[in-house]
Amino acid sequence: MISIIGGGPVGSYLASLLAPKRQVAVFEEHDAVGLPVQCTGITTQALAKVLNIRRQFLVNKVTASKIFAPNGKHIHVKLKNPNFIIDRTKFDRYVAEKAQEKGVKYYLGHKYKNCTRKNGKFELHFQDKHKPFQTDILVGADGPFSPVAKTTGLWKNRKMAVGVQARMSVDADPQTVEFYVGKGYFAWVVPESDKVGRVGTISYAKPNDVFKSFLKRRRLERCKIREYQSGVVPLHDPKIKTQGKNVYLVGDAATQVKATTFGGIVQGMMAAEELSKAILHNRNYEKLWKKRIGRDLRVGLMMRKKMDKFTDKKYNKLVNLFTQERVRKVLEKRDRDYPTKLMLELLVKEPRILGLLF
Ligand SMILES: Cc1cc2nc3c(=O)[nH]c(=O)nc-3n(C[C@H](O)[C@H](O)[C@H](O)COP(=O)(O)OP(=O)(O)OC[C@H]3O[C@@H](n4cnc5c(N)ncnc54)[C@H](O)[C@@H]3O)c2cc1C
Structure with a gap:
């Protein structure tokens, strides 16, 4: 048994x-x-390698992502392999x-x-x-x-990180997932449709404050919250x-x-x-x-x-490097589920990323 x-x-x-x-x-x-539910439910195509993707749990597919720096600049990445949004x-x-x-x-x-x-x-x-x-x-x-x-x-x-997430009424492009980076946190707007999105932040400290200030940053503080779906995620520990x-x-x-x-x-x-x-x-x-x-x-x-030590200024520099055509192309092609290959290729295309990380 x-x-x-x-x-x-x-x-x-x-x-x-x-x-x-x-x-x-x-x-x-x-x-x-x-x-x-304590999850955003976004996955790369790697999920399809594990099991068949069924309509009964698939809510949406996104074909692009936007990654925003603290200064508002962003990279627009067309995803070669669309991401799945699941229920x-x-x-x-x-x-x-x-x-x-x-x-x-x-x-x-x-x-x-x-x-x-x-x-x-x-x-x-x-x-x-x-x-x-x-x-x-x-x-x-x-x-x-x-x-x-x-x-x-x-x-x-x-070590645990706390994810605060709400399912909210939002005005969003249903084909595009938005990621936001900033000192001490990471945030997202994952669209279910053009009217509803899963909006969340993840941080080690002051999770509710981080979430509230992200709603302000994204100008969502007046949008209707339908449901909270917060939870805890462990930081990987190889030991x-x-x-x-x-x-x-x-x-x-x-x-x-x-x-x-x-x-x-x-x-x-x-x-x-x-x-x-x-x-x-x-x-x-x-x-x-x-x-x-x-x-x-x-x-x-x-x-x-490395990123946990980044200041907003460093994130601005990083996003700026990624706006270059040759670097953006790597993000379009490679799944974030395989960061080793992604990193190696990024470093070949733009060695200055290494300088930012180390
Ligand atoms: C806010 C947030 C957003 C996230 N977004 C994503 C995302 O977009 N994409 C992604 O890939 N991952 C995401 N994650 C991480 C993802 O949710 C987890 O990695 C995933 O759920 C892990 O699955 P699991 O089966 O190992 O654990 P869980 O899904 O946590 O399942 C564990 C189960 O064990 C049960 N359990 C616990 N204690 C006991 C007990 N004592 N006795 C009996 N049962 C027990 C629980 O009730 C639960 O059903 C997110 C996490 C959070 C918190």
Whole structure:
């Protein structure tokens, strides 16, 4: 028996990969999969490499991005590969349904508390009066604060960023995603349509103040807020242990998140593919996922650490360098999910970027 704690996209995807061959149970603390939404739901085409993109969860596709400097100047990038905007509730439910079709049993309203080891097995304990559950393998796909990591000796202090996001009435181009960079934060307007957008900021400190001042910067402070969808994202930490004896961490629980943009859907799902191989074929999970996404996550982290020290002036210079045709062309061609290739090509086209970073 394999027990996965967390019915987010990563836990459910892993369950669907394991289920044809093994008995799998997913335990989710909420009474329904996919709620509350704490995500913007924008991904590159890399998502299509993991699973088929379905109309039932696709909200919009964007074909261009604008990246704004603090001084208001921007780069306009036509995306060779459009980005997907997904409905996270419908997406999470779609992935969970696929797992259920393969025989995975879902235990909703089950909040994992801790576990004890008995005769080589785990006994899982839940809040409320749920019965303990016996399992051979335990997986924490339980998000940034991973209770599985905390109760199995895999927790190590992590740095978290706070995303404040609202679904709002906006006047936006439905084909274009807007990104804003500035000292200490990163912000976005992701269009669902020409009338509704997902507007958010991410920062380490004073998240609500950062969000409010971004609404002013984008002149959205009077627009109607339909729903808040805020949440926490872990900064990738390559030193975190993601496996112990018959216990594994995956997705946000393993900090498998891009530190550049704080997106983690695709990276978590790719790591889930590696974990399924490790469990089914008795291979080393940590080696497998690091081989597949480790370098890109580390390069992203290195870029984030540099950008965290940027002043507004430095961001203005960076955006200015990117307005050059030869540099912009690289952004048009390369997905931000693969920052190693992106960075190398950018540095070849414009070595002054290296000077700004170091
Ligand atoms: C504001 C914001 C915007 C974001 N935007 C994007 C984006 O545009 N694109 C992108 O790729 N990524 C984005 N992310 C990151 C993305 O949401 C995560 O990387 C992704 O959800 C990770 O999936 P997961 O399955 O690992 O974790 P989660 O989606 O967090 O799922 C974990 C699940 O575990 C459950 N759980 C937790 N504790 C317990 C427990 N004790 N017992 C049982 N169940 C438990 C939770 O209820 C949850 O369902 C964003 C994050 C935030 C906060």
